[in-house]
Amino acid sequence: MSAILELKGLGYTYGKGTPFEKRAVDGVSLSINKGELVGIIGHTGSGKSTLVQMLNGLIRPTDGQVLLEGRDIWEKPKEIRKIRFRVGMVFQYPEYQLFEETVYKDIAFGPTNMGKTGDELDFAVRSAASFTGLKPELLEKSPFDLSGGEKRRAAIAGVIAMDPDVLVLDEPTAGLDPMGRELLLSQIIQYHKQRKNTVLLVSHSMEDIARVADRIMVMSKSRLVMFEKTKEVFSHGAELEQIGLRVPEITKIMQELKNRGFDIPDGILTVDEAFSVLSRLLKKEGKIW
Amino acid sequence: MSFITLKDVVYSYEDIETEPNAPRAVDGVSMSVEKGEFVAVIGHNGCGKSTIAKHLNAMLLPDSGKVYVDFDDTSDEDKTFDIRKKVGLVLQNPDNQLVASIVEEDVAFGPENLGVEPEEIRKRVDSALKAVGMYEYREHAPFKLSGGQKQRVAIAGILAIRPECIVLDEPTAMLDPNGRSEVMSTLLKLNRERDMTVVLITHYMDEAVLADRVIVMDGGKILTEGTPGEVFSQVELLKKHRLDVPQSAELMYRLKGAGVEVGSIPLNAADCINALEEVLR
Amino acid sequence: MVRDVAFGQYFPAKSLIHRLDPRAKLVMFAAYIVIIFCTFNFVSLAVTTAFTVLFVALSGVPFKFYFKSLKVIILIVLITSLLNLFYGSGEPIWQWWIFKITQNGINRAIFVTLRIVCLILASSCLTFSTSPTEMTDAIERLMKPLKVLHFPVHEIAMMMSLALRFIPTLLEETDKIMQAQKARGSDFESGGITKRVRALIPILVPLFVSAFRRAYEIATAMECRCYNGGDGRTRMKSIHLSARDFISFAVLGLVITGVILCNIFLEPAI
Numbered sequence: 074m075s076a077i078l079e080l081k082g083l084g085y086t087y088g089k090g091t092p093f094e095k096r097a098v099d100g101v102s103l104s105i106n107k108g109e110l111v112g113i114i115g116h117t118g119s120g121k122s123t124l125v126q127m128l129n130g131l132i133r134p135t136d137g138q139v140l141l142e143g144r145d146i147w148e149k150p151k152e153i154r155k156i157r158f159r160v161g162m163v164f165q166y167p168e169y170q171l172f173e174e175t176v177y178k179d180i181a182f183g184p185t186n187m188g189k190t191g192d193e194l195d196f197a198v199r200s201a202a203s204f205t206g207l208k209p210e211l212l213e214k215s216p217f218d219l220s221g222g223e224k225r226r227a228a229i230a231g232v233i234a235m236d237p238d239v240l241v242l243d244e245p246t247a248g249l250d251p252m253g254r255e256l257l258l259s260q261i262i263q264y265h266k267q268r269k270n271t272v273l274l275v276s277h278s279m280e281d282i283a284r285v286a287d288r289i290m291v292m293s294k295s296r297l298v299m300f301e302k303t304k305e306v307f308s309h310g311a312e313l314e315q316i317g318l319r320v321p322e323i324t325k326i327m328q329e330l331k332n333r334g335f336d337i338p339d340g341i342l343t344v345d346e347a348f349s350v351l352s353r354l355l356k357k358e359g360k361i362w
Numbered sequence: 363m364s365f366i367t368l369k370d371v372v373y374s375y376e377d378i379e380t381e382p383n384a385p386r387a388v389d390g391v392s393m394s395v396e397k398g399e400f401v402a403v404i405g406h407n408g409c410g411k412s413t414i415a416k417h418l419n420a421m422l423l424p425d426s427g428k429v430y431v432d433f434d435d436t437s438d439e440d441k442t443f444d445i446r447k448k449v450g451l452v453l454q455n456p457d458n459q460l461v462a463s464i465v466e467e468d469v470a471f472g473p474e475n476l477g478v479e480p481e482e483i484r485k486r487v488d489s490a491l492k493a494v495g496m497y498e499y500r501e502h503a504p505f506k507l508s509g510g511q512k513q514r515v516a517i518a519g520i521l522a523i524r525p526e527c528i529v530l531d532e533p534t535a536m537l538d539p540n541g542r543s544e545v546m547s548t549l550l551k552l553n554r555e556r557d558m559t560v561v562l563i564t565h566y567m568d569e570a571v572l573a574d575r576v577i578v579m580d581g582g583k584i585l586t587e588g589t590p591g592e593v594f595s596q597v598e599l600l601k602k603h604r605l606d607v608p609q610s611a612e613l614m615y616r617l618k619g620a621g622v623e624v625g626s627i628p629l630n631a632a633d634c635i636n637a638l639e640e641v642l643r
Numbered sequence: 644m645v646r647d648v649a650f651g652q653y654f655p656a657k658s659l660i661h662r663l664d665p666r667a668k669l670v671m672f673a674a675y676i677v678i679i680f681c682t683f684n685f686v687s688l689a690v691t692t693a694f695t696v697l698f699v700a701l702s703g704v705p706f707k708f709y710f711k712s713l714k715v716i717i718l719i720v721l722i723t724s725l726l727n728l729f730y731g732s733g734e735p736i737w738q739w740w741i742f743k744i745t746q747n748g749i750n751r752a753i754f755v756t757l758r759i760v761c762l763i764l765a766s767s768c769l770t771f772s773t774s775p776t777e778m779t780d781a782i783e784r785l786m787k788p789l790k791v792l793h794f795p796v797h798e799i800a801m802m803m804s805l806a807l808r809f810i811p812t813l814l815e816e817t818d819k820i821m822q823a824q825k826a827r828g829s830d831f832e833s834g835g836i837t838k839r840v841r842a843l844i845p846i847l848v849p850l851f852v853s854a855f856r857r858a859y860e861i862a863t864a865m866e867c868r869c870y871n872g873g874d875g876r877t878r879m880k881s882i883h884l885s886a887r888d889f890i891s892f893a894v895l896g897l898v899i900t901g902v903i904l905c906n907i908f909l910e911p912a913i
Binding site: 247 | 406407408508509535536538539540541565567604605606608609610612613616617620621622631634635638639641642
């Protein structure tokens with residue numbers, strides 16, 4: 074598999090050379106494959122926000138490199154805008170960036186900046202809206218008349234409409250209720266499956282990350298401490314707890330049962346998995362049929 | 363009568379006298395809160411739970427029905443400030459509740475409005491900040507604090523008014539997991555150690571599980587209520603209304619459906635592990 | 644980043660300057676601005692500079708914070724002192740092309756630099772040592788006599804203190820919105836003036852929308868905390884003049900007298 078993003082010794086120091094100097098990201102090296110869905114977890118202040126903002130050149134690294142398909146994104150600093158179209162970034166609470174008169178125009182902002190016009194633009198806007206589950210009749214409304222959940226969708230559509238090779242989402246479900254969270258998450262999975270592009274998802278919800286991620290990056294104190302397959306990461310429950318993160322509740326339950334001597338595999342991530350493992354076990358022992 | 367009583371409360375954000383078919387945010391809710399209770403109200407956005415919260419301290423008045431706080435009718439305008447002294451309301455966004463540039467001056471804002479003597483304000487501010495564990499930060503600027511810390515200062519700002527009940531409208535919705543647990547443990551401490559009546563509006567089930575009583579709302583009405591055990595064992599009802607269920611409860615519920623003999627439905631990991639061990643042995 | 648600006652921020656401490664009555668500090672600051680621009684010779688300049696340094700030293704705020712606020716205006720100081728350096732009157736000491744330096748020019752440059760630096764130090768000292776609440780409280784009390792004329796003194800003071808509270812929050816928000824729009828390809832760095840102004844719309848609209856939403860929420864929060872205008876309000880930190888305020892007044896009085904005497908008896912240097 075070919076790497077789409079490669080980080081080499083990436084680091085960032087805020088306020089370099091002042092008394093307020095602070096190392097936010099330190100020596101991160103890794104490579105992300107085309108078409109992967111990578112989860113990023115870590116505390117507030119672990120450096121994950123700074124890290125993702127370096128991926129599309131919003132922050133220029135003080136050390137190291139970001140390679141997009143093998144080329145340093147800062148090779149031509151004047152053309153950094155082009156990188157931002159290829160690595161799309163959805164910030165936390167993205168609905169606060171809506172500004173146009175209509176939802177349609179707002180979604181069109183990014184692709185228009187790329188130079189798209191006419192049918193191409195129309196297609197980009199409409200397909201992005203449908204990916205996020207935004208009803209077509211909402212497109213002509215003012216974004217400020219939408220409900221909270223719809224605003225969030227419109228804002229995410231505004232980034233998807235640029236058709237980026239890599240889509241970074243910083244806590245896309247923050248502040249939504251369970252139903253909204255569920256819906257948005259399944260739409261992101263849908264989008265990932267259909268467009269087959271790379272998605273990076275920052276989240277505080279271990280349950281969400283467990284459900285969707287192929288691999289997980291764990292950040293702690295400005296450093297990358299783990300970058301493994303999802304099952305692998307969540308089978309290190311004790312280590313995660315040490316850096317103040319948790320594992321999904323179901324994973325914890327099954328791990329503890331295993332520790333108590335039952336025949337249960339590592340890294341159970343969902344209730345479905347747990348249910349099938351337990352019912353198989355119970356059938357074997359003849360406790361259910 | 364209970365400390366807070368709601369009787370058939372109906373409320374619409376539009377004028378229902380001119381528009382009789384306008385959607386009702388709250389549609390015939392009757393409930394009560396006893397002194398010293400910890401009540402959680404859960405439901406989706408738009409289910410009416412935040413509207414209920416604003417009725418408890420006379421920020422909103424019912425279109426029909428009545429709200430009584432300690433025997434006072436909230437629609438009696440002379441009582442508005444008495445009611446707000448008894449029932450404090452903490453809102454979702456911690457940033458927009460802190461009005462002063464220094465933590466302790468913000469906490470003093472409430473008692474200052476009530477015309478409390480300066481020495482008494484000082485005492486109240488110090489004890490409120492200690493109660494939420496933010497005393498060391500009394501001279502900090504609010505904008506430099508974390509979300510959880512800001513929300514605890516907002517709670518202190520309400521405590522300094524010396525209310526009998528504190529109502530929180532989704533206080534953790536904008537916080538990270540650490541902030542959420544800071545706020546939750548503060549609330550539990552206030553309830554258990556100081557006998558503070560707490561009404562927590564939330565959409566996080568893991569928070570509701572910690573309450574004495576849970577009220578589930580949907581479409582402006584009360585769907586079900588009871589102890590967390592009673593409410594969360596109705597997995598099917600909750601799932602039908604697309605509400606979250608703790609993973610422990612969901613797993614045990616499904617095993618029960620498959621024919622496993624299960625006692626009470628566990629609500630947290632520890633109980634679930636013990637229940638499963640018993641089944642498997 | 645915009646958040647790093649130190650100028651105009653309170654620094655909590657328990658120094659003598661912090662404990663001065665904010666009204667006294669405001670009145671003294673006003674008087675100070677007048678005298679710093681009335682220093683016309685080196686003796687009076689030295690006296691006012693010494694006075695400034697004394698206050699800065701007594702404020703208990705680490706000097707690096709003062710340095711941070713000076714850094715913001717260093718360019719302005721450089722430009723104005725250079726202008727003064729080359730546009731002095733009198734006999735040139737050194738000349739090249741249209742640039743000439745005179746003794747008068749050198750003096751002017753020294754005066755203007757020291758005056759601006761002193762002014763920044765003094766105003767930083769004031770804002771570092773006085774919390775915004777104290778400041779607005781002091782303004783409210785100093786303006787109290789205007790209430791007779793139905794001037795909304797309390798309302799204006801409240802507005803000021805809310806504005807001061809939310810400036811950092813709004814700056815942070817501006818920063819976030821800018822990053823988000825840049826991620827969608829906004830370009831603030833190139834193009835002519837109209838293009839650059841147009842590029843601000845995607846920032847200003849969300850900022851205004853959010854400011855209004857905030858204002859509404861803040862009003863709700865204030866009502867929840869029993870806010871009902873200025874009548875019957877008390878203050879936790881009651882302010883009153885004490886011995887240290889009178890001592891400060893006396894010191895300032897001496898400085899003023901000194902400056903006046905110098906101006907009468909000594910030759911002006913500029």
